[in-house]
Amino acid sequence: MPYDVVIVGGGPAGLSAALALGRARKRVLLCDAGPRRNAAAEHLHNFVTRDGTPPREFREIGHRQLAEYSSVEVRDVRVEAITGTRGAFQVKLKTNTVEARRVLLCTGMIDEMLGLDGFRELWGHSIFQCPYCHGWEVRDRKWGYLARGVESLHFPLQLRGWTRDVVVFTGAAFDVPEPMRARFGEMGIRLETRPVARLVAHENRLESIELSDGTTIPCEVLFAHPPQRQVDLVRALGVGLDEEGYVRVDPMTRETSVPGIYAGGDLQTRMQGAIIAAASSVQAAAMLNHELTVELATAEVAGGRE
Template sequence: MTYDVVIAGGGPAGLAAALTLGRSRKRVLLCDAGPRRNAAAVHLHNFVTRDGITPAEFRRIGRQQLEPYAHVETREARIEEVRGTRGSFDVRLSTGSIKARRILLCTGMVDESPEIEGLGSLWGKSIFICPYCHAWEVQNRRFAYLATSLEKIDFALLLRGWASDVIVLTQGRLNVPDDVRARLKAGGVQVDDRPIARLVPASDGLEMERIEFTDGSSIERDVLFLHPPQHQIEIVTSLGLALDAAGYVQLDPVTLETSVPGVYAAGDLLAPMQGALIAAASGTLTAGVLNHALTVELAIEGLLA
């Protein structure tokens, strides 16, 4: 049996794509390997109708809403290798091998967290990437922004929309010109250049209490925002898909195919502007465009019921 589409990744993009393809009467296999990118987050926010849901509940509902579509199968499986060409792909899963006409990659991105002691246990609780997702819940607390480039340093001024006490941490690795410091200061943001030794949790272990520096001094902070570098999962690189200069998958603007014919992509792996609703919309759009081309092809070949 050949699947019409195999989807790699069961996050918002993959779930939305599976729904569109299921409703289009396509035979779909949705493979998800876990773990989820937002697994450490307590709640998912800024998704209309789902604001405040847990990430696990979001996925449970997504899977449940696929159940009426009998041609959509879901598997806890990792896609390990994709070979072949448009219309005839051989896909090796952690649970066996299958055939598919199209591949849709919804595998997200891998965050490269900076190696700072204490960061791992506070990730998703006091340490965040996206203020639209998490700043409301911690508004008016003591914020820090770990800046790694001058291009993004204005992000600290954006954070002033949620808190009056915001500092920028450069760890002494960014040469912040005087005029930029003056701009930040005018916006109520101080720059701190001390290198970080560790992030210290409060006694309950759930929230951050302070940031300790290598010189032994410290500053009380409740929240740290940062923009970690990201990379693609191995299958994206092994397929040799064309990436842009920042490492995101490039699509044909009309067909929404990647540079490998028959391989599509949706969600976080396309761009640095990321969010669950953006990923879901991307999955819906790509699945619709994919389905259109595939249905025309199957109709002409006499392969539709």
């Protein structure tokens, strides 16, 4: 008997979708394996009732709640390939192959660490992507932002709300337009255009940023947006991607360019966060439930007439 939906990925997105579909009495397989994107994070924030929860504990709570729904199965197994068509997908797992009427991708993204000395070790401890997730705990400290292009220069403007000490590092990689320089000056944001040599830290806590000429800039918290890429499974499926590499979905149904395959969570937007990922996946689950209910009920009635 095929699953109604196979969900790939068991973070906040996959867990939320599985819960919604389980409560809708759909037969679901949640495949949760592979490296955790937020493994380096100490706590999950900005998620009401779960603010400050460690990611591992969040998953454990999710698994316990899903256990109440007999139609939901959670496996610690990797999805290796997906073939077939809408209504009849073959999902190859490491242990066996299962069938599914629909597939929901909640795989997140892979963050590619910058080649800056100390970057990988500090990721999730002193280097963050989202001030809404981590800003409160490090408020009023010395903050920095690694800007990778002109298009990223609007981001540090909001950091001024958490601290008065903000330095934007461009690493001499691009020219900063005069209007933006003026805006930084008006807001008391320092602009540092010299190349960055390395990050100076004690254990896993950032202390300063050393520039190519040996100058050190005191910095306790660094925000950065390193390049991201899709996991191999998503790329192999050939779903349509936008110009930034995120999966294109229908804004209402969350269906991708491949009929029957849906996406929720971070893999389809740069606006990333646990609660945002959960919300988009619940939307996908609701659309899937509606579609499957109509499909299955129609087939059941038609079968009864034969």
